Structures are given as C-alpha cells and as structure tokens.
Amino acid sequence: MTYLETTAQFYQAVAQTPEVGLCCVQSSPLQLPGLKIPAIMAEMNYGCGTTVHANELGQAPTVLYVGVGGGLEALQFAYFSRRPGAIIAVDPVAEMRVAAARNLSLAEAENPWFERSFVELRAGDAFQLPVPDASVDVVAQNCLFNIFTPTDLQRALREAFRVLKPQGRLLMSDPIAARPIPEHLQQDERLRAMCLSGALTYDNYIHQLIAVGFGQIEIRARRPYRLLDCQQYQLSEPLLLESLDSVAIKVPVPADGACVFTGKTAIYHGESEFLDDQAGHILSRGVPATVCDKTAQKLALAYPQSVWVTDSTWHYSGGGCC
Structure with missing residues (x-):
C-alpha cells in the first residue's frame, strides 16, 4: 500500500467519524460578519492554519480548493465569491465529498446569504485538477501538500501553476520543520497522513515553489504548530514543526531571482x-x-x-x- 492509499483510508475514516483537533488543536475558524459555521463543520477543521486571506479575495475570484475536508474553507471562500460555481472544491475521497456536501447544506440553512450552488464539489486530486489551463484566479490547499513526497509535491505544484491565470495566486498552509525530518518518521505512512512527518524545512519549501515558476512569494503567517518529542518519536532532540501560511503569485521569476516577502x-x-x-x-x-x-x-x-x-x-x- 502506498502512502497516498494510506492517506485516503485515513480520511475516509475521519470523514465518517470526525476527530476534533486532528491536525491542529490551536486552529480556530476565521470569524466573518454574518457567517455561521455548523458545529460538525468546525469539528472537521483539518488544517494547520488558514488559506482564507481577505486581501487576496477581492472582486469575487474563482477559487479552486484542493482537498475539501469538511467544507469549512470552501464556505469561507464563498463568503467572498457569492455566485454559482465560484468555488470548485476537489477531493479524491468520496466519503469526504459526501460529508462536505452535508455540511454545506447545513450551512445553507444557517446562512441566508449562502446558496449551495456557490460551491461545486468535484472528484479529483492534486495531480490532475479537473479544470482547464489558466482558468482560475486562486488555488488553495490547507495541510495537504505536506503529505506528499518531494517528487509528488512538484507534480502538485506544477498542476496548480497550470490552472492559475496569469497573476493568479496559490494560497497554502502547511507545516514546516525546523530541520529535516528523520527518515524513520518520513517512512511512517500514518504520521505522514496526520501531517506530522512529511514537512519540509522553510528553505526547501520556498525552493519548491520557485522551481515550478512562481516569481513572487509572500508569507502571511508563521507560528509554532507541534513539537515532536524524543520519547514518542525516537529522536535525539525535540523537533519543532511550524505552521506556514503563504501566497505564491504566478508572475515570471525575475532574472536576479524570485521575490520572497x-x-x-x-x-x-x-x-x-x-x-x-x-x-x-x-x-x-x-x-x-x-x-x-x-x-x-x-x-x-x-x-x-x-x-x-x-x-x-x-x-x-x-x-x-x-
């Protein structure tokens, strides 16, 4: 069984039986005026930070959200793009799409401004996004890409770059590691699915974005996420994981190198x-x-x-x- 199959099984289970704080016990949903979040949607907040940044979402952009989870951030994106089909949420796990559809219907009942048609759920994965080239303004993913191996991460980033319009933005939130993750933890498929063993260092993470062609990268937030202790994870010294929220912009890389803010x-x-x-x-x-x-x-x-x-x-x- 591959790590992607293990990850799919893991999220099939948590789609049917939510695990509160599965990814980040410190994360809380972004509060927006007039937005009511169904309780079960909040319980399925499987992310280490947020990709919903108001200053990126003017003019009602078309958003492609990769890995829908419980639908929380799809709902938050719809808050800024209130039109049918504005949010395309992609997930390879059928059980997760069913759970998100249920949660979004609950949200429709609780939010007079929200219509279920604002969010379209599609089967698909990060390696084959079901939209044409240069067709969306924003691609977003929360705590998903860190699960991938470096080779698969490049595939996912190239695919995000493909579907973005010029000047489009890739909004990401992922754990990063203070030092390279030891091999024995990288090989643990369940820890990888739990966003605990696939994290790259900050420098490597930024390099991956530049390597596929993003010419400008902006850091929105960087904060402590988890500490991997010596006893439980067989380490010689504790290893800090941080949560990094970033925006990568589809502009050419300047001759003297990418601009990283x-x-x-x-x-x-x-x-x-x-x-x-x-x-x-x-x-x-x-x-x-x-x-x-x-x-x-x-x-x-x-x-x-x-x-x-x-x-x-x-x-x-x-x-x-x-």
Missing part, C-alpha cells in the same frame, strides 16, 4: 533626506520601507553604514517593494 524592512539613516539606489528603491530617512528579502540583502550589502535591515516578522500583507 517575509516582513523585512529597510531603514535609511544617512545624512541626506533620502536614498535613491538607482534601482527603483527610494528610502526616506528614518522611515521603514517594506522590501523583499532579496532587496533587503542587496541594500544591506551596498549601504552597510546607512541602511538598517530589520529581521523577518513572518507576516506580510502587501505594499512592499521588490
């Missing part, structure tokens, strides 16, 4: 009123300017005595400079 700022503190580096960056004296990590490094190297670069905050919501 992690919340760094550059602050000019020289003698002049402002600094113009002749590369499109103008820094007013004493005023923090949000920049991508690449630009932060370039400014720090070019102006070591007059530009202060702050550490990553691991939160970025737009407005910065590449």
